Amino acid sequence: MSDDTLIAVENIVTRFGVNTIHDGVSMSVRRGEVVALIGGSGTGKSVLLKEMIGLLRPTAGQVQLFGESVWTSSEAELRSLRQRFGVLFQDGALFSSINVARNVATPLFEHTDLAQADCLQLAQLKLALAGLSPDAATKMPNELSGGMRKRVALARALALDPELLFLDEPTSGLDPISARAFDHLIRTLADNLGLTVLLVTHDLDTLLSIIDRVIVLSNGKVLGSGTVAEIKQIDDDWLQAYFAARANTEDGNGK
Ligand SMILES: Nc1ncnc2c1ncn2[C@@H]1O[C@H](COP(=O)(O)OP(=O)(O)OP(=O)(O)O)[C@@H](O)[C@H]1O
Helix, strand or coil, rough: CCCCEEEEEEEEEEEECEEEEEEEHHHHHECCCCCEEEEECCCCHHHHHHHHHHHHHEEEEEEEEEECCCCCHHHHHEEEEHCCCEEECCCCCCCCCCCCHHHHHHHHHHHHCCCCHHHHHHHHHHHHHHHHHHHHHHCCCCHHHHHHHHHHHHHHHCCCCCCEEEECCCCCCCCCHHHHHHHHHHHHHHHCCCCEEECCCCHHHHHHHHHEEEEEEEECCCEEEEEEHHHHCCHHHHHHHHHHHHHHHHHHHCC
16 A cells, blocks of 8 residues: 555445445545545445444455554554544534534544633634634524535534545535535635545536546446546446436436
8 A cells, every 4th residue: 555545445345134235345545635436326335434434344355544454453543543534424413402613622522632612712713614604603503504514514524633534425415506615615625734535425516526536336346436537438327327317407308
């Protein structure tokens, strides 16, 4: 593994009972890349993401983050590894009973020795980084729009200044304007903070606007990897239908 490989997935096999979801998945992401993982519904994108971040143990295979093996690490090693990456789950997963600032500060409360007031101050900075105004800090999650909730979750994922960010369907549930604004934010953060990003998405606009490389999962394996233009050339029914659906929308009901 070269020094600038931040994510290395080797020969992952995942079985749930008799169902084989992954049958030897290997892929890697280099420092500074913004990479999308795509594939049909049920191809195991979210499961693979959970395996990468140490939440779900694969049946076989290895995951290395920053050169450290996720699945042979001790709980203490995994805990320190977890401080080097941020995760944004599909639903944002905010704590509903505490305000926005406390939500964002939670990783700082848990992983640092900073005083509470300092954690809350840092949370304000992260909220600004995620494009939220200071008055959002005292709001409760249920007072926010879907787009704002995503930004709070992003601010929380950035709380510990991670080098690597995992995002599961970051634009799902957002209207097109908020979705594009969120895409833009992710790219800006990647460019300005040097973040490496791996995201799971169905959103073709995201692929076309902010992604350096796409990895396609199909039938339990990596079907291909490359720029959007490169993967468009792959002869695969699902991929062709995926791109055709977009072309149809742009042409106006496919005419
Ligand atoms: N804990 C689990 N136990 C059993 N089966 C599971 C579990 N988690 C996921 N699966 C199954 O694994 C398959 C892959 O799920 P996953 O959520 O990774 O798909 P996905 O590619 O992210 O799909 P989508 O694009 O629809 O979100 C599905 O068939 C799902 O039902």
